[in-house]
Amino acid sequence: MNESIIDVRNVEKKFYIGTPNELQILKNVSLSVKKGEFISIVGASGSGKSTLMNIIGALDRPTLGEYVLDGNPIQDMTDNDLSDTRNTMIGFVFQTFNLIARNSALKNVELPMLYAGVGRKARREKAEQLLELVGMEDRIHHLPNELSGGQKQRVAIARALSNDPAIVLLDEPTGSLDSETGEMVMNIFHKIHKTKGTTIILITHNNELAEQTQRIVTIKDGYILNEKINANL
Numbered sequence: 100m101n102e103s104i105i106d107v108r109n110v111e112k113k114f115y116i117g118t119p120n121e122l123q124i125l126k127n128v129s130l131s132v133k134k135g136e137f138i139s140i141v142g143a144s145g146s147g148k149s150t151l152m153n154i155i156g157a158l159d160r161p162t163l164g165e166y167v168l169d170g171n172p173i174q175d176m177t178d179n180d181l182s183d184t185r186n187t188m189i190g191f192v193f194q195t196f197n198l199i200a201r202n203s204a205l206k207n208v209e210l211p212m213l214y215a216g217v218g219r220k221a222r223r224e225k226a227e228q229l230l231e232l233v234g235m236e237d238r239i240h241h242l243p244n245e246l247s248g249g250q251k252q253r254v255a256i257a258r259a260l261s262n263d264p265a266i267v268l269l270d271e272p273t274g275s276l277d278s279e280t281g282e283m284v285m286n287i288f289h290k291i292h293k294t295k296g297t298t299i300i301l302i303t304h305n306n307e308l309a310e311q312t313q314r315i316v317t318i319k320d321g322y323i324l325n326e327k328i329n330a331n332l
């Protein structure tokens with residue numbers, strides 16, 4: 100029960116912006132996250148949080164070092180394997196919601212299940228259940244532009260959960276919301292963590308939200324500056 104689901108080992112990430120210019124963004128980063136942990140990553144703007152999140156989310160590969168995702172070294176996976184793993188294992192929630200504008204809330208939540216080959220009826224039922232879980236059951240046919248920011252984010256959360264991901268990655272999920280709505284969204288994450296045992300990683304600039312998680316990892320200039328454990332959580 101206590102094994103790592105995420106194991107980032109001595110990872111470096113460089114971006115090449117035309118030879119000979121290279122930017123080293125992550126420097127010798129190692130981070131293990133246990134199954135069912137809820138942690139946060141904090142740090143100044145530009146410190147490398149999203150770059151690390153992209154590696155953890157298998158959206159990008161490290162330049163150097165290893166990343167073992169649920170026991171599988173990602174360097175041994177083809178791009179196709181990696182995208183299948185991503186679609187079934189990982190849910191993403193971003194600051195800007197990233198909903199498809201022409202699709203209803205229901206269709207937005209159904210889409211990852213369509214890609215995963217889930218049949219029409221099962222897709223519909225699951226999407227309805229998830230929209231109910233996030234308190235959006237009375238808005239399932241609304242288009243994104245007919246929803247408030249907090250409502251859009253709740254749809255995005257339902258979508259992130261549609262393939263029962265073991266891991267949910269949250270990149271500033273409350274960054275566009277007022278503090279009350281942000282707190283409500285945060286409570287949905289606590290509920291998911293408690294009821295589904297999902298491993299959750301939250302990137303945030305909000306210390307109050309970070310303090311609600313079991314471990315706070317601080318990144319500075321591309322390296323891990325320190326980690327704080329909230330033993331009471």
Ligand SMILES: Nc1ncnc2c1ncn2[C@@H]1O[C@H](COP(=O)(O)OP(=O)(O)OP(=O)(O)O)[C@@H](O)[C@H]1O
Pocket residue numbers: 114115116122124142143144145146147148149150151
């Ligand atoms: N594809 C890329 N090519 C070149 N540089 C990049 C690329 N992606 C990110 N960077 C640089 O890497 C650095 C870290 O970016 P990153 O988005 O990881 O920071 P962050 O900590 O998430 O910042 P913020 O809190 O502002 O979102 C920045 O200086 C950014 O310009």
